[in-house]
Amino acid sequence: MVQLFLTEPFETENGDADAFRDKLDLLKKLESALWSLITSGSRSEARMWLCNTISCINPISPRHQRQLFMKLLSSRPPKRALASQLIQVIFEKRPHKAADIIAKKSYILEKFFQGNSKRILQFFDVFSTGGEFEHGKGSRALSQFAFVNRDICWEELEWKGKHGQSPAMVATKPHYFLDLDVQRTVENFLENVPEFWSSNELAESLKGGEIFLIDTKFFVDHFVSLMYEEDSKEVWEVINVFLEEETFSDLCHHFLIILDEQDLFAFLNMICGLLPSRMDPKDLVHPSCWLEIILSSCNGRASIDELLLLNAIISQGRQLLRLIRDEDDEEQKGKIKDLVFEISTSLGMTNFWAPLMEEQLSMKTKEMIKWLGLISWVLHYRLSEECETTKSWETLFIQNGISFRKSEKYALLHPEGFSDESGSELGERGSVRSRRKKKAKSRKKKRRRSYDHVGSSDSELVDLDSSLGWRSLQSGAGSWFLSTDDYSSAWSSVDLPEHLAKHCFSTWMKRTFCKLNLPA
Incomplete structure (x- = not known):
């Protein structure tokens, strides 16, 4: 049975130093094998995973997030790809x-329609048989301007019929505009x-911004030119306000993936000075806590390669497992599997954790987090491979001191296997009515939990073709409420390996930072 080391493992006697080094060498070999897997064809995916974790950093104020992205946009050479993506999102949001800016740039509007009949007809040729205000926005602008300024432009109106229409006639019968030759008139x-x-x-017709939908790229290119060629204060002001009003998470999701690794690393280094030097221990369950600690403590000394690997093993354990299962190189897959088994077997020996703690006294924060992350991922791998039935999961809970209750029965179980409701008799003497009420309540919570998983960023839909999802369905394993999160969610056998691995990692982090008095 897999040991999760949730109880104090550091009070044992120190073991043999050479044996400890051998175990550390195994972790280094696993690190190398996983990095080889990432760099062999999944580096871009690993970069996207890191961007997702960065988006979870939460001490960033609106003012600071604006400054961060403005520094990127203002750096040299100009970040045109980033600027283009930013302008496109502004068009959408x-x-x-x-539109207020483009309305003041008549030369851009003229260029947009010049020699392009398709754009002219899309924007201006939307006349209605009803009143004037039923016309499309472009058509209404054309007709209103023509009436108000008929002394200078009425003769420029081109009609499809044998003769033109007078202003008086069109004023009483607006549907006559249906006979207007829109293309020739706009020309x-x-x-x-x-x-x-x-x-x-x-x-007025531009206010809604619908014109941007006709040819978004045209306007994006011109706005980028306004930014970098003309240094338009109006455009930069809109960008400043937008970057301060949006959430940091949304900005990261939209823009970080556009950056190359050098710019992404520069962005991370800029964040360093904005993070607190110490973290509250309760924040060590936050998905980006390890990254915040590294950024604040290493001050730019962690490379982008190290961050990509750390993020994969700590924050993206399930996706990393998927990469391994999709790997065509059977020898590489077998090597990782053998290392996982050897490491997990070694971890069960009592002479590992105490030397690890002693080693951490002189270890860099980054290294300490890496070893804890690798060990938690080893547990993730083992749990996903070996726990397939209800009995195997409940045995795991009991042997690792995790209180639980089945979501179907709602009976709270302690590690000893006894129910809160009935002592050692596991609910045999409970009333039938009480059990029925709890069962109905449990079904409602289970449904809510399943919806939460579908909508969460850390979860994936169960793929019936995947070995893990299919095993879960075949085994009939249900779901459990656990003391690991104060019974707040019902965890299925598909999600449990990831949840327990992350719980182990955060537990070890809290214990380590507390015992070593590190700046958490």
Whole structure:
């Protein structure tokens, strides 16, 4: 049975130093094998995983997050790919802000429509048979401007019929605009009526930002030019406000994946100075806690390669397992499996943890986190391979001091196997009505938990073709409420390996930082 080392493992006598070094060498070999797997074709995926973890960092204030991204955008050479993505997101989330700017740039609007009949018809040729306000925005701008300024532009209107329409006639019968030759009319306005392109009527039609949908790339390119060629204060002000109003998580999800590794590393180094020098122990369960500790303690001395590997083993254990199972190199898969088994067997010996603690007194914070992360991932691997039935999971809970209750029966069990409700008789004397009520309540919570898993970033839908998901269904294993999270969620056998591995890691981190008095 797998040992999780949740109880105090550090009070044992020191073992043989050479034996301890041998175990540490096994962890180094596993580290090398996993890094080889990542670099052989999954580095870009590992970078995306790291970006997801960065997005979870939470002590970043709106002012500081604006400064972080502005430094990236203002650095040399210009980050045009990042700027393009940023402008596109602003078009989606704040189109009115961008539209206010474009309404003042008549030369961009003229260039947009010049010689492009498709764009002209998409924006201006939306006339209605009803009243004027039923026209599309571009069509309404054209008709309103024509009426208000008929003395300078009415003759530029082109009609499809044998003769043109007078302003008086069109005013009483707005559907006559259906006979307007929109393309030729707009072409005439481009050539002879410059007042239209800076008019209030056209500016009003742009407010919703629908024009950006006609050709987003055209406007994105021009906004990037406004940023870097013209250094437009208006554009930079919109960007400043946007970067401060959005959440740090959303900004990271949108923009970090655009960066190359050098810029991503520079971004992480900029974060270093914004993090607290010490963490509250209760924050050590946060998904990005290990990264925050490394950034604040290493001050840029951790390489991007080290961060990619650490993030994979600590934060993305399930995805790392998937990479191994998808690996075509059977020899490499077998090597990792053998190392996992050998390491987990060695960990069960009482002469490992005390020397590890002693070693950590002189170990760099980054190294300490790496060894704890690798050990937790070893447990993740073992649990996903070996715990397949209800009995195997409940035996694991009992032997590792985890109180639990089956989500179906809602009976609280202690590591000794006894129920809170009935002492040593496991609920035999409980009332039938009470059990029925708890069973119904349990089903409701189980349904809620299943929805939570589908929507969470750390969970994946169970793939019936995957060996893990299929084994879970075949075994009939249910789900459990555990003392590891104060019985707040029902954990299925598919999610338990990841949950328990992360719980072990956070438990060891708390214990280590407390005993070694490290700046957590």
